[in-house]
Amino acid sequence: MTSVKFLVILLIIFFIAVLIQRNYSKDIRRESKNPSNTISPSVSPVPTSIPTLAPTARPTILPTSASGSTNINNFIYPNSQRISPGGNSIVLQSSDDPQVITNWYKDKITSMGMNAKSFVQTNTNGNILNKLAGANKSINVSIEISKQNSESETVIKILIK
Numbered sequence: 001m002t003s004v005k006f007l008v009i010l011l012i013i014f015f016i017a018v019l020i021q022r023n024y025s026k027d028i029r030r031e032s033k034n035p036s037n038t039i040s041p042s043v044s045p046v047p048t049s050i051p052t053l054a055p056t057a058r059p060t061i062l063p064t065s066a067s068g069s070t071n072i073n074n075f076i077y078p079n080s081q082r083i084s085p086g087g088n089s090i091v092l093q094s095s096d097d098p099q100v101i102t103n104w105y106k107d108k109i110t111s112m113g114m115n116a117k118s119f120v121q122t123n124t125n126g127n128i129l130n131k132l133a134g135a136n137k138s139i140n141v142s143i144e145i146s147k148q149n150s151e152s153e154t155v156i157k158i159l160i161k
Contacts (some may be wrong), residue, residue, distance in 0.1 A: 109134035
């Protein structure tokens, strides 16, 4: 008798599960037919657009030797002023758009035949931080391009190893 009771309870649970599954499937089909009711996650509450500008300066391709004679002066952006000089590092400042500067450095790293390259670009609420790196047998260069939303100047930090 207990086996029969147990079997009846299992059948009732199974029947309830089937009903729940059918209702859930109907809700899914209804939502897929009417996607306007779905909410998509948003990265930023305020959409931002990044204007596309044509680069104003192109890197000058300079021959590099395998002995590591490439110096930091080869990485000075044309429309920039030095903020702090240094031996293997330098800080520059420019009024050019950060994307134009970033593209110039990408072209520079590529034109020097650096086979180990990394380009990371971020823009959060108008605050820009772009990090570029390149390396070959004779040189390892790291470049950081940053611009705060509230500032008009772009800062360029260069380190050569």
